[in-house]
Amino acid sequence: MSQQTLETRTGTSTATTDGSAADPPAVAAGPRTGTPAAESGWLMFASVVLVLGGIINAAYGAVAILNDQWIVWSNRGAVFFDLTTWGWILFAAGALAFIAGLGLMVGSPGARALGVFMASLSLVANFFFIPAFPLWAISVMALDVIVIWAITAHGDDVGRA
Numbered sequence: 001m002s003q004q005t006l007e008t009r010t011g012t013s014t015a016t017t018d019g020s021a022a023d024p025p026a027v028a029a030g031p032r033t034g035t036p037a038a039e040s041g042w043l044m045f046a047s048v049v050l051v052l053g054g055i056i057n058a059a060y061g062a063v064a065i066l067n068d069q070w071i072v073w074s075n076r077g078a079v080f081f082d083l084t085t086w087g088w089i090l091f092a093a094g095a096l097a098f099i100a101g102l103g104l105m106v107g108s109p110g111a112r113a114l115g116v117f118m119a120s121l122s123l124v125a126n127f128f129f130i131p132a133f134p135l136w137a138i139s140v141m142a143l144d145v146i147v148i149w150a151i152t153a154h155g156d157d158v159g160r161a
Helices: 003-010 042-067 083-106 109-128 134-157
Strands: none
Touching: 042 083, 042 109, 042 134, 083 109, 109 134
């Protein structure tokens, strides 16, 4: 392999026969286009789940804050906190999850940590809701585990544009 061919493959500048320097070849960017979350389907999935989960939790929280008698549970005594307290917790967690999801969509590296934290918090919070809503809580916990995996396994795509 000649020196010029080797230098061309590595992207270094080579001299032409007339003594002037030739520009290095353009390096192909590859198939990576669009927003970082769009580059990984799992990151986009995690982003959408965080955004939708944030909206739902904020709505549940708002209902519990405004009128805790409106929520009717047959097993209300098994919940560890007053519903108004849970309402504030859910509202704040929903807002943060929404922000984390949007941050993942636009490629914010800090959104990875916030997304994992919020999914972990949701996982723990829904564990306490198992007595009140067993099927819903377990379903959300499964989604939380998938979101945590998606962000940690594919989150290195965040911040690379």
